[in-house]
Amino acid sequence: MNEINSSWRCGKVGDICEPRKGKIDPKKEPSQKYIALEHIHQQTGRLLGVGDSKETTSIKAIFKAEDVLFGKLRPYLRKYWFAEFDGVCATEILPVVAKNGTDRKFLYYIFQQDKFIDYLDQKSFGTKMPRTSWKDISEYDILIPSLSEQQKIADILTSVDNAISKTQAIIEQTGKVKKGLMQKLLTKGIGHTKFKQTEVGEIPEEWRVESDFIKIKSGYGFNLSEYADEGVPLIRINNVKHGELDFDDIKFLPETYLESYHQFVLNENDLILALNRPITQKRLKIAKISKQQLPAILYQRLGKLLMDNSKYNQDYIYYYLQSEKFLEQLSATFVGSDQPFIKTSEFAKLRFSIPPIEEQNKIVDIFNSVFNKMQSEYTKLNHLHVLKKGLMQVLLTGKVRVKIDDHEAVTT
Known part of the structure; x- marks a missing residue:
């Protein structure tokens, strides 16, 4: 542990949270939203989808909104999610609840630390399907600031996460535009009104099919x-x-x-x-x-x-x-x-549908403009991930302190 301010204390993960108790048999309960490991994106905390508990048969764990869900199976995959609704999850996912005096979002970021994941990876048991346990999770050493400082730290990291989400949404939307353009321009071209049927489908009359x-x-x-x-x-x-x-x-x-x-x-x-x-x-x-x-x-x-x-x-x-x-x-x-x-x-x-070289060049110019937009957003996204990682390393360890009256200002 590094030297810390007197307002921080040494502790363990088990001091600030506990597993949520309660399981259900989905065959005997009404339909609920269901989260499995495949619904949680690696490393980002994004939710990729939601299942229906009625489509499952085995016992499930209960979770509530604002619980932290963490994948116990292969912890190095970094599958974590800050619950946005009540539901049930696979038993390979551990729902944890923040104790009194702990900010829920601060707890969520504790579960994302590189050193925490590395620690769990080393403690995992099982060769083909390594998994961690609440016992090992609870014994991880952490530094615990006051509740007000936890909230300010969480606010800063959440603002970066929000920027990441917005950038990711732009990338996904641009990707849809690119996909639609590819489908249109690679089959219909630019400004054509007359088409012909070929072995690769309908293409403009001026185009040729080559191999x-x-x-x-x-x-x-x-x-x-x-x-x-x-x-x-x-x-x-x-x-x-x-x-x-x-x-x-x-x-x-x-x-x-x-x-x-x-x-x-x-x-x-x-x-x-x-x-x-x-x-x-x-x-x-x-x-x-x-x-x-x-x-x-x-x-x-x-x-x-x-x-x-x-x-x-x-x-x-x-x-x-x-x-x-x-x-x-x-x-x-x-x-x-x-x-x-x-x-x-x-x-x-x-077989390829090939336009005249002049039209190929025009189509490429359109594709490149969309591609460059996506690359710009990917660069921004990478910078945000680096920023978040750096902030977590210094804010969650007390190396950089936040001012309680102004969370945007920090002191070293």
Whole structure:
């Protein structure tokens, strides 16, 4: 424990809250709102949906509005929710009630701390299905400020959460706009009045249906022994997400490989496609390489897409590949069930609706404007998450104190 002000005291989680008692048999009770682990989003505290207790059969735990619900199963998943209504929940979720002298929202943020989650992860029992217990939760050491300071701390963190929620709502709405635009522009184009029926559906008369114009150049299978502590990033299949690269788990190769394996070196604007399990969560694992991500080398099970850029706007193809209609085509060609993969000979047979290059460029400009809006909001969202994490680290430990008369001012 760090040195604290005399108005704070050392304690444990069990000093400020307790489990809510009470369980029901849903077969014998009226229908109620039901929360399972899958209804709670990881790390954000967002509710993804609500079930009906009558559609379940096993015993459920009771919770009330403003209880803190915490997922005991795999606590590292960080499934927590500040209850907005009364209901029942799965027994793998623990509803806790703030004791007198404890602000409910302050308690909610205690359950979100990184050190708290790490502590529970270490204390978890069970190998395949690790879970925590109220005993371990209750014994976690915390610092407890006065009720008025708890409320001010909770107000500050809640204001950040509200900003996160608003930004997330903008992203979701922009995503819906993007999806609608993709469906319209990739099938109807811009300003057309005459259409024709084709093997990919109705398209403008001026458009054509093409296949076998994209070549896939696969990456190379480097050995683990070739990895280096630093050097050139090696782009592997787990780094390719839905429209972006993730560098959280990046490996490196010696810089000399840029010359000796030059044919696998990536360039700005290259399109990289996952060849194994290319579709997850109904979305394509594809990424476009930016200048900031270079230099980089391509690993096996990934393919670089090559085409004639004088006939095809690469960004148009990038968006087309992510459309629902194309994903249906692609899924039908998969080889294997457990680990479906793209066979290049089958990929060559896939059909694309292609406008004249001038219209491709206009469609891409529209898509890019929406994409840039989403990227701006994602950047804002990431900054807010970093801000919240930093504030929690200093406010919940007393390293930074809030003024009781003005919660927006802090002293160190």
